[in-house]
Amino acid sequence: MLSAGMAISGTAGLFSIESGQPTLNVIFFRCVFGATALVGWSALREGWKSLFITDRALWPLVLVSGICLVLNWVALFQAFKLTSIGFATIIYHLQPFWIVLAGAVLLKEGLSRHKLGWICVAFLGLVLTIIPKLGVMRADHDWLIGVGLALVASLFYAATTLTTRAVKSVKPSVLSALHCLIGVIVFAPFVDLAALQGGDNGMWGWLVGLGVIHTGIVYILLYSSYPKLPITVIAAGSFLNPVAALLSDFLVFGRSLTAMQGAGLVLILLAGLAVNLGWPFFLISPRKIAPPQES
Structure with a gap:
């Protein structure tokens, strides 16, 4: 379930681009169809009452x-639209490091020298990823904006993770359903009806798939698998998301990474795995413990 959920989630960018719709239309219908799938699932599993949060706090x-x-x-x-699915996905995977930094600054969680070392490795990976595209960004400002948006997306996801920590009493599937309903309300005024009228029948297939598959089924697969697996397996399984994104970008649009960008991706993912699993940073030597003195 974890492998399937991670791999499918990596193709969300493909569905959004293939729909041919403006981004706000894509998000609105992802929320509509995602909410439908998750509300139905939650109602069947937990009953309708589970969708109502009685604690107003x-x-x-x-x-x-x-x-x-x-x-x-x-x-x-x-x-995704301004750069590419693979390029934006690499930058987006800086999200674990924002969570660590925000936890240290806002929640006063400890930030060890080892975590700080791995964060530096991740940002080195970001630099390696961006360097081959500097010429493109100078010539096409859309690329530069796309890089900024991918960073902003990772920041917003980190904020989502930190705020949902405080609502552990709400089941994940119910919380996701409520998030989608919030999205429906927020983006309903911004739907471009003219763009919808200009779309073909295939457009609805991509939009329904993005909501039902990538939001409904994927969330159910992931949240069902998390309690049954150790953190090591979950962290390793997360690699399937960028792999699927890069493959879909290459197979459908013919876009590939340079060797330098590939090295950058490896550094970012390796550092993320190290932070999640608490690996010691290899450049920091462990403190030596003095042997006990004989009495």
Whole structure:
């Protein structure tokens, strides 16, 4: 379930671009069809009452986390269009490091020298990823904007993760359904009806797939697998997301990474795995413990 969920989620960019719709239309219908799938699943599994949060103190957190999530989708999907699925996905995977840094600054969580070392490795990977595209960004400002949007998307996702930590009493599937409903309300006024009328029948297949498959089925697969697996397996499985994104970019649009960008991607993913699993940073030697003195 984890492997399938991660691999499918990596093709979300392909569905959004192939729909041919403006980004706000894509996000609105992802929320509509995603909410339909998740509300139906939650109602069948937990009953309709599970969709109502009785603790009013949680409502602001649910609202903030939902808005951050849908804004993350907007920024990321627009980044796909302005750059490429693979390039934007690499930058987007800086999200674990924003969570670590925000946790240290805002939540006073410890930031060890080892985590700081791996964060530096990740940002070195970002530099290696961007260097081959400097000429493109100078000539085409859309690329530069796309890079910024991918970074913004990763920041919004980190904000979503941090705010949802405080609503652990709400089941993940229910919380995701509420997030989608928030997205429907937020983006309904911005739907471009003219663009919808100009679309073909295949457009609806891509939009329904993005909502039902990438939001409904993928979330169910991931949230069902997380409690059954150790963190090591979950962290390793997360590699399938960028791999699927890069493959879809290459197979459908013929876009590939340079050797330098590939090295950058490896550094970012390796550093993310190290932070998640608590690996020691190899350049920091462990403190030596003095042997006990004989009495």
